[in-house]
Amino acid sequence: MYSVETRSLSKTFGTVKAVNDISFAVESGEIFGFLGPNGAGKSTTIMILTTLLKPTSGQAIVSGFDVMTHAKQVRQSIGYVQQESTVDEYLSGRENLLLQARLNHIPKDQINKRIDEILELIELTDKQNDSVVTYSGGMRKRLDIAGGLLHHPKVLFLDEPTVGLDIQTRRKIWEYIKKIHKEFEMTIFLTTHYMEEADQLCDRIGIIDHGQIQIIDTPENMKNAMGNEVISLKFESKNPDDFLSQLHKIEYVKKINKDNDKLTIFTSNGTQVIPEIFKISSTLEIKIISISLTRPTLDDVFISYTGREMRDDDAGFNRKREHAKMKRLRA
Numbered sequence: 057m058y059s060v061e062t063r064s065l066s067k068t069f070g071t072v073k074a075v076n077d078i079s080f081a082v083e084s085g086e087i088f089g090f091l092g093p094n095g096a097g098k099s100t101t102i103m104i105l106t107t108l109l110k111p112t113s114g115q116a117i118v119s120g121f122d123v124m125t126h127a128k129q130v131r132q133s134i135g136y137v138q139q140e141s142t143v144d145e146y147l148s149g150r151e152n153l154l155l156q157a158r159l160n161h162i163p164k165d166q167i168n169k170r171i172d173e174i175l176e177l178i179e180l181t182d183k184q185n186d187s188v189v190t191y192s193g194g195m196r197k198r199l200d201i202a203g204g205l206l207h208h209p210k211v212l213f214l215d216e217p218t219v220g221l222d223i224q225t226r227r228k229i230w231e232y233i234k235k236i237h238k239e240f241e242m243t244i245f246l247t248t249h250y251m252e253e254a255d256q257l258c259d260r261i262g263i264i265d266h267g268q269i270q271i272i273d274t275p276e277n278m279k280n281a282m283g284n285e286v287i288s289l290k291f292e293s294k295n296p297d298d299f300l301s302q303l304h305k306i307e308y309v310k311k312i313n314k315d316n317d318k319l320t321i322f323t324s325n326g327t328q329v330i331p332e333i334f335k336i337s338s339t340l341e342i343k344i345i346s347i348s349l350t351r352p353t354l355d356d357v358f359i360s361y362t363g364r365e366m367r368d369d370d371a372g373f374n375r376k377r378e379h380a381k382m383k384r385l386r387a
């Protein structure tokens with residue numbers, strides 16, 4: 057059974073095709089990740105699936121209900137944790153959850169029990185009566201996630217659950233997501249631009265770029281398809297085309313991506329390929345500046361499908377992004 061299904065789903069803003077004819081399905085109980093760079097169409101898709109945006113065309117079905125014709129039923133069956141924290145800083149953790157419980161129409165006689173359970177699960181019982189203003193970023197995120205779980209949704213949508221958090225805190229959040237998934241046996245649909253996150257958490261990953269799905273597969277299959285090793289190489293040459301065509305002829309080379317003076321070579325046998333590269337470079341008088349051999353990361357998979365690297369998560373970028381988001385919310 058599917059928890060989420062889209063058929064030729066599209067969303068256009070003016071001339072921008074934010075989501076462009078996507079069809080995919082998420083199995084019940086799966087952790088499915090939408091991985092893609094800035095502006096790929098991840099949030100737009102999530103907003104359609106959570107009934108906050110109407111699609112321009114196509115169909116989306118969540119928990120068996122059409123988002124257009126049965127929006128209320130969809131909303132009752134899902135939890136949605138936005139990227140930006142929605143908790144009230146001046147209330148305590150518990151007060152925030154009480155508010156959330158009322159908004160979700162949870163029966164009065166069950167509210168306290170559910171809040172106790174969830175506080176326990178995300179390990180915030182001890183801090184429940186402190187105001188959120190004293191919470192760390194990771195604690196706030198846990199509280200945000202708790203708010204999306206109170207009504208025991210069948211499908212939980214997490215839009216970039218760990219963006220802006222440090223690596224230790226991100227790892228902790230991954231643990232909580234795994235714990236929640238096990239405890240509630242729910243489907244989780246998350247978006248991320250962190251390769252490691254998708255790799256760690258997801259049963260399957262859909263890579264989205266320019267509003268279109270480039271590939272859907274398990275992280276393991278994606279990495280295997282690339283060969284089991286990656287050679288990253290920087291070089292200097294006036295004639296890179298010759299170099300590239302020679303490299304393609306080396307046995308065990310599966311695929312090569314070129315980004316200016318950087319090459320990413322996917323191979324099933326790096327130790328055999330590297331000496332060949334040096335032979336070719338010395339014949340063609342090409343200077344190799346650096347070379348390294350690693351296991352493929354999802355970053356490499358992404359490059360191979362989209363031809364470019366994932367974006368960096370720098371502060372300036374995030375500011376621009378938040379600005380764009382606010383403009384969108386006001387629109």
Ligand SMILES: Nc1ncnc2c1ncn2[C@@H]1O[C@H](COP(=O)(O)OP(=O)(O)OP(=O)(O)O)[C@@H](O)[C@H]1O
Pocket residue numbers: 069072073074075092093094095096097098099100101249377384387
């Ligand atoms: N309300 C809107 N009006 C106009 N354009 C929009 C609107 N919402 C999204 N877009 C555009 O649609 C495209 C997809 O945006 P979306 O927010 O879905 O991307 P994303 O993958 O979530 O990116 P990010 O990683 O930055 O969150 C972008 O080009 C964006 O500028």
Ligand SMILES: [Mg+2]
Pocket residue numbers: 098099100
């Ligand atoms: Mg987004």
